[in-house]
Amino acid sequence: MGIGNLVRSKRFWLGLVLVLAVALPFLIGAYRLQIFIFAITYSMLALAFRLTLNVGLPRFDVAAWWGVGAYTTAMLMLKANMSFWLTLPIAVVMSVVLGYVVFSVSIRRGMMVFMMFGMVFALAIQQVLGTVKFFGGWGGTPALPPVTIGSHVLNNKMWIYYVGLAFLLFNVVVYYLLFNSRIGRAWNAIGSGLRLASSLGVDVVGYRLANVLVSNAFLALAGSFSVMYQAMVLPTTYGFQRSIYVMMYVVLGGFLSPLAGPIIGAVLLTSLSEAMRAVQQYEPIVTGILTVLIIMFIPQGLTGLLHGRVRPLFLRLWPAKAGVQVKGPAGSTQVSGPDEKAGG
Amino acid sequence: MALLETRGLCKSYGKLEAVKDLDFQVEEGELRGLIGPNGAGKSTVFNLITGFDSVTAGKVLFRGEDITGMPAHKIAKKGIARAFQQCFLFMFSTVLENVLVGCHMSSRAGALREFLHTPAARRQERAAREKALRIIDFMGMSDLVNELAGSLSHGHQRALGVAMALACEPTLLLLDEPVTGMNPTESAEMVQRIRRIRESGITVVLVEHSMEVVMNVCDRITVLSYGRKLAEGRPEEIRNDPVVIEAYLGKEEA
Numbered sequence: 244m245g246i247g248n249l250v251r252s253k254r255f256w257l258g259l260v261l262v263l264a265v266a267l268p269f270l271i272g273a274y275r276l277q278i279f280i281f282a283i284t285y286s287m288l289a290l291a292f293r294l295t296l297n298v299g300l301p302r303f304d305v306a307a308w309w310g311v312g313a314y315t316t317a318m319l320m321l322k323a324n325m326s327f328w329l330t331l332p333i334a335v336v337m338s339v340v341l342g343y344v345v346f347s348v349s350i351r352r353g354m355m356v357f358m359m360f361g362m363v364f365a366l367a368i369q370q371v372l373g374t375v376k377f378f379g380g381w382g383g384t385p386a387l388p389p390v391t392i393g394s395h396v397l398n399n400k401m402w403i404y405y406v407g408l409a410f411l412l413f414n415v416v417v418y419y420l421l422f423n424s425r426i427g428r429a430w431n432a433i434g435s436g437l438r439l440a441s442s443l444g445v446d447v448v449g450y451r452l453a454n455v456l457v458s459n460a461f462l463a464l465a466g467s468f469s470v471m472y473q474a475m476v477l478p479t480t481y482g483f484q485r486s487i488y489v490m491m492y493v494v495l496g497g498f499l500s501p502l503a504g505p506i507i508g509a510v511l512l513t514s515l516s517e518a519m520r521a522v523q524q525y526e527p528i529v530t531g532i533l534t535v536l537i538i539m540f541i542p543q544g545l546t547g548l549l550h551g552r553v554r555p556l557f558l559r560l561w562p563a564k565a566g567v568q569v570k571g572p573a574g575s576t577q578v579s580g581p582d583e584k585a586g587g
Numbered sequence: 588m589a590l591l592e593t594r595g596l597c598k599s600y601g602k603l604e605a606v607k608d609l610d611f612q613v614e615e616g617e618l619r620g621l622i623g624p625n626g627a628g629k630s631t632v633f634n635l636i637t638g639f640d641s642v643t644a645g646k647v648l649f650r651g652e653d654i655t656g657m658p659a660h661k662i663a664k665k666g667i668a669r670a671f672q673q674c675f676l677f678m679f680s681t682v683l684e685n686v687l688v689g690c691h692m693s694s695r696a697g698a699l700r701e702f703l704h705t706p707a708a709r710r711q712e713r714a715a716r717e718k719a720l721r722i723i724d725f726m727g728m729s730d731l732v733n734e735l736a737g738s739l740s741h742g743h744q745r746a747l748g749v750a751m752a753l754a755c756e757p758t759l760l761l762l763d764e765p766v767t768g769m770n771p772t773e774s775a776e777m778v779q780r781i782r783r784i785r786e787s788g789i790t791v792v793l794v795e796h797s798m799e800v801v802m803n804v805c806d807r808i809t810v811l812s813y814g815r816k817l818a819e820g821r822p823e824e825i826r827n828d829p830v831v832i833e834a835y836l837g838k839e840e841a
Contacts, residue, residue, distance in 0.1 A: 444663035
């Protein structure tokens, strides 16, 4: 196999990234590793955000569900003395059940109502976490007990990093299986043409709900993971600002690769914000401007630049044609108004 | 019992009455034409039948069952498929991927099996793929299987729309202007295929502007004008019906 083939081989790159990810703790110091632990968490959030774009639903309540997972785990560990690992399924179930309550009503009313319900919920959940005594208030929960496996305490960064990496891999495998199944095809169809999909027998409301609940499950899992590396859980960590950042990760990484895009975006932007630590107050401005520039000049994002060669049509059809007849790949164009109505 | 029946079907958008008191019956195995001047309400009738638009008054019955107000995907499951007037396709997917979405209903293996890619799910997937390829072949697009839908010629896009509807294995197929924008050769091929679809036992309702096509292939024709039924009958009856001629010529003079 020539070097050219190697460079073009997806497996080669995947393998390389995996090897680097596993070797990372031996290549950089503990402080730098912490940044990658953040990046892993944000990657999971970005993947969950990208997932619902598949069915044409942008969501800005990502951080709130992340918080639901974190608080469920933290509370169970603190109040019920439960092992971290046992809290994981409970956090996931919590997020899915609560998600079902919030979204089973809103999702059949289309994208706008879904989005607004989510944001209202996000606001409410933060207020509840901040003001209800049980959750510890705005000052956060009491100090959390360390996470253990048997008698081994997972308190060093390296272990936390590897647990995170395992979580992220689990995310990617599940997403991969879903995207390459009949379910994923139905999701994509909904995202690219709601009415067309429903005319072919795809239950738009049902598949959208399933999609959002899968997203919710992974958000909760990311939330539980975030408990591992924090001394205590604060409601403000899970605020609206993080949801906006998650959107920016996905924009930067690109919509066309539902797996690589969000992860690349999250890692790059998290590194950028860390690099700007000295001038922290300007960081949101720089990140914001960067996002705007990317939307203007490479709307398909970083991974989209690769697709550009493979699918030149996408580049030709991109400008302003997001109307009724020409639809982008799932999630990349807005679902147009009249199209949205078939969801009801 | 008629396969499809509308009873007193009405649709109004504010003051505009797009469809008014339409009684319309399609028998099983029939190839029915639905014609009328622009704005006569033909596409609206399709939208009402397939659940894309809410019915203001009246009923739609399919095999005697009231399907009025059902969501679109349930109506599709009952066996009504449609090909759209505009090129409604998944433009950034390949021809095969497009038709595979049409196989959605028939390739079900259960969510968990599909997620885990169990042998049963993979069997379904393979069967769906074979079916999709057969349909694509039937539509004469075998050499375009891996082309993006958005890069196809207009005629092929229309054909793809029909292929996707066929993948639903419908009892009743609604075709909205399938030959519009096609060159004479493509158009003749499409007419041939519509005949063969009908011969395979699928009931077809055809909305079409090209009189030649409609007169050629349809058993019976229903003429709409301003949302009302103007006339109904065999092609030769319609051709010579003074009311129909007036409706069409009147429209053109205006």
